[in-house]
Amino acid sequence: MSKIPVIIDCDPGVDDSFAIALANSYSGFDIVAITAVEGNVPAVLTRKNALCLCDTLGLNATVGFGAEKPLVRPYFRDASVTHGESGVGTVQFKNPIKTPDSRPAWELIYDEAVKYNGELVLVAIGPLTNIATALRRHPDLPKYIKKFYIMGGGTFGNVTATGAKAEFNIWVDPLAAKEVFEKMEVYMVGLNATHSAAITEEDFDEMISLCGNDPKSNLIKELSKFSKFNSLENGQDNHIIHDALAIASLMNEDVVDFEDYFVWVEDNEEADNVGETVIDFNGQSGKPANCHVAMKVNQPLFVQMMKNMCKFYNENNITIN
């Protein structure tokens, strides 16, 4: 089976880190690039974390630096309470060895999409600023993208600042999300799906027990310990590894069932639901479906994939000195 060329646009991020590690453990992917965007923590940290994740995981992907702030909104909130000050929990990355590509993320994404001539799968697991910028600069990008997955949106929100409607990735840059949904066919793995895939304390304990003691395994182990602690002790939602579910749904189509609906994004800053992905479940808009919405989730299968990832790194801990 030929490998699927994939670019992951992300804001690492604890769950982004799990997602990248999961993707890196799958032989069916050729991870072409990792691109960084502002989000969970400021871009200076998401960029460093993207480079250091590649170093630690031995991931030979190009890293592209993207946006530092949303298209028009200021970047005024980060999610460090969920991801730690560094963005990767208690993990203490040193200075990266890997260096970024000279092109900004949106140019890197476009160039690779053209190079793979319609075979590239694009996965965005952070705010959509880079994707929207790529589309503004290159309106023909969609014809070069085989499938476009996001972790974002859903049937409810998690950003309390704007009521119960907005999910963080969409809320950070609603205008970017609005433009992306208007221009791309989206596979949306939203909160309604990710919350159905929550990891239990026993699951975390087993993941930790399956990890080895090499640098890759220690990264997964530390992320797992932080996620377990921060959810059980601090009441954060780290037991929901949002971004990893988006990757898992691409790896195995049995993990998530998608239903097709028309979806638009509220970007009116005056609206109380700014940042909501409005899903037209009853077809009121009369508009054709533009989005595959993740609805049913096979949680046991997802958890098994996460445990298999832990085993993978333990069994493949060939460190080349």
Ligand code: RIB
């Ligand atoms: O709402 C969850 C999403 O926001 C995840 O992608 C998490 O990493 C944050 O970016």
Ligand code: CA
């Ligand atoms: Ca993310």
